[in-house]
Amino acid sequence: MKNRVWIIILSFSVLICAVCWLYISNLSPLSQIVGIYQNGNLVEKIDLNSVTERREITLSGEYGKNTVLVSNGHIMMKSAECPDKLCVKHGELKNGGTPIVCLPNRVVVKFEDSPDGADAKTGAVR
Numbered sequence: 001m002k003n004r005v006w007i008i009i010l011s012f013s014v015l016i017c018a019v020c021w022l023y024i025s026n027l028s029p030l031s032q033i034v035g036i037y038q039n040g041n042l043v044e045k046i047d048l049n050s051v052t053e054r055r056e057i058t059l060s061g062e063y064g065k066n067t068v069l070v071s072n073g074h075i076m077m078k079s080a081e082c083p084d085k086l087c088v089k090h091g092e093l094k095n096g097g098t099p100i101v102c103l104p105n106r107v108v109v110k111f112e113d114s115p116d117g118a119d120a121k122t123g124a125v126r
């Protein structure tokens with residue numbers, strides 16, 4: 001009888017571990033969600049893992065246009081008409097790296113993995 005109790009406890013803890021592992025492995029793709037902001041407002045939210053085709057997003061700012069290039073797992077500022085072109089020189093947005101910022105046109109491209117975001121907790125992308 002005592003043995004059976006231990007088997008139940010053991011199988012429960014194995015089950016909990018499995019659920020935890022699934023939960024953690026489901027959470028990790030969240031770090032691939034990128035937000036494009038202009039003037040502090042969210043323009044578009046993209047899950048880089050679910051991008052199937054290369055596409056360009058064009059934003060118009062005070063100093064001209066910014067063209068953001070999106071492909072599977074990658075995002076970068078392809079071209080810009082701003083005076084300093086720092087956003088283009090930044091290159092590809094890397095996880096854990098600095099956001100792509102275009103100060104003249106007030107465009108920011110960054111990963112949406114900040115812990116304060118409500119979306120990160122619920123897992124909602126759109």
Ligand SMILES: [Zn+2]
Binds near residue numbers: 084085086087088
């Ligand atoms: Zn720029």
